[in-house]
Amino acid sequence: MREQTVLLLNWRDTTNPEGGGSERCVEEVARGLAAMGWSVTILCAAYPGSPREARRHDVRYLYRGSKVTVYLCGLLYTLLHRPARVIDVQNGLPFFTRLVRRTGVVVLVHHVHEEQWQVVYPGWKGRLGWWLESRVAPRLYSDCRYVTVSSASRDELQALGVDGARIDVIHNGTDPAPPRQVPQASVPTVVCVGRIVPHKQVEHAVDAIAEARKVLPDARLLVVGSGWWEDSLREYVTSRGLQDAVEFRGHVSEADKHAAYDEAWVLALPSLKEGWGLVVGEAAAHGVPTVAYRSAGGPTESVQHDATGVLVDTEAEFSTAILSLLQDESHRRRLSAGALASAGNFTWSATVNGFDRVLTGSAAGAVPAVDAEEPASDDADRPLKI
Template sequence: MSSLRIAIAYDCLFPATTGGGERQYRAFAEELARRGHDVTYLTADWGAAADEASFSVEEVCGPLRLYDERGVRRSAAAASYAHRLYRRLRRDRTRFDAVIVSGLPVLNVFAARAALRGSPTRILVDYLEVWGRTQWRDYAGLLTGSVGWALQRAAIALTPIATCHSQLSARRLRAEGLRGELLLSPGLIDKEIDVTPRLERTDPPFALYVGRHIPDKRVEHVPAAVAAARESVSDLRLVILGEGSSTAAVREAVDGTAADPWTRMPGFVSERELHDLLGRAACLVHPSRREGYGLVVVEAAAHGTPSVLVADDGNAATELIEPGVNGYIAASVEPGTLGEAIVRAVEQGDELRRTTRAWYEKAVEDRTIARTIDAILAAIPRPDSSRRRTRRAGKDLDGRSS
């Protein structure tokens, strides 16, 4: 089977930036490269993060400050990257067989469509999340949020092929006006999560939070919930990883619940320490109100660690939870409600850890990055040999794709 020339367009790159989207797109690039395809990752200047990649990394713009002091994506950064992406793709209109462009920020979609209009390059837009009007306004304010929502609807209408990773996002794409083809991926599990699960409880037990500290993650509710859980599990402790715009509120919550003696906040940690903590935690507590997939739930399950999530209209991660099998879903972030779910996860102990690992072992057979890439590749037609010869001739003449 002939190889393809595929670009992935996203302004972030793991491990320089560490969110779920960054991990997903790097995994996409690595899986495509492993299959012998020519992969180019179009991103900003993230320094050494491009080192030792199994694919080509091209910087289309300089370093970006992605978030403001509130943890909100900066429009200026999104516009800068989209403008430079447009120029790069416009210059190399026939260089790629396909471009996988992230639908967040939405300006990426307009840049790719405008640059490649009339070219044979297939465009696939990957939607990490799809927000409603209210969610946009809550996130960015009335004016900016309304503009963001309108741009999202326009981008969705311009999307020829959309990929997404939850039933929630699939429903919202159709509700927001998608008329093109929709590929709902089977999952985003990376088979490279190669760990030896710890299937016995660690004493004393501790609950673990992993992620950025921003308002949507609701990290500040965790200390009070664990304090409530300690009424039943007296030796329960808490470890909160990460930092962000809400860190001050989280520290205030720790002080306000007198949680300091049994709480650690080490900030961001190494990959090795992260996996050690994921393996030893009694449960992962992730009270986020919005998730496009919930990769951290999968990573915890690989270690046999159950997750405690919170139900919310924007939280697609709850689709990964089978209550009593690999975790629990609390009805709210109220201390008693969330604390009760934590107690159930901790008290089930070794048995819940065994069923959580069993859930992962079953899921890793068919909910993987590899299966998702299968679906993406099926949507990209193979170029004929005459088209490839034309490309090579053009490159020989002027030093780049014609």
């Protein structure tokens, strides 16, 4: 029987200092597929101090190229090694594997990046990135299956011209919370967990704490995570005179991250866009409700409005909702109970099973098999003519 090989191409992994929730999703899928008998390889960008190769949980990791050249490295590896299946993870840009493969390619999109391009790359670079994502990619992969993590992201893909019949929605899972390590903070505490980059808009959480402290002078914000925008965020905190109210905990261990959830009263998720929002489920497992933007997309499913958290439309509403939850203990406890009750609704095993069905062609649409032992002239590895 031919070995089931699958290559996942992602711009980075969770050991990368810039790794985040989308990388966690990819690795959970890879780990689960390996446990099911797939031979799994992840190729991602190298970073200072990274190995060239590693193995974790029966998954082979290859670190190649930079955050830019990793796309060329992934394309060449796909052409030369010819795995049976390829999961092309499109974080704004795809790996263009459809240029060298006719079948066996699945595109994973966490969310569409329209708003983020100009935030991260103002000017022509952002316009070029959005053109590649919105115009080139949907045409290049027009006959491939897509996987995304929420109905909101599916709708965004359809708006770009991706055939809805080719899109499978597979939600992210949530890990059970470990036993409580520390008691809930005695003072009003908001936590913000994730990469510190402009489109996460952590400044909105800082502004919310500034407003809250007008009524609750002991209110504080825990910022858990790191990223290239951290110096700018620290400057913003200083400009608002909130150094004693905002605590930067940096890139922490899993145990310390869960300890921060233990302390928190509310999770702030002010992101411009989220495909799903892994932190929502993580916080819910600790009984911590979330405040997020409705326009972010994924949180409209990961957060049940007024049951497990609050969805808002404007920055003013964001601050008001956080203050309201910090002040209103009965409302906060009701949402906390709802969050805790919902925490087991999404599991990684269900996520992995969904990907396995897509890869084996037993989901809504087939992903044709590619036999790695067939000659190189096989149509599966013939470059697409465009």
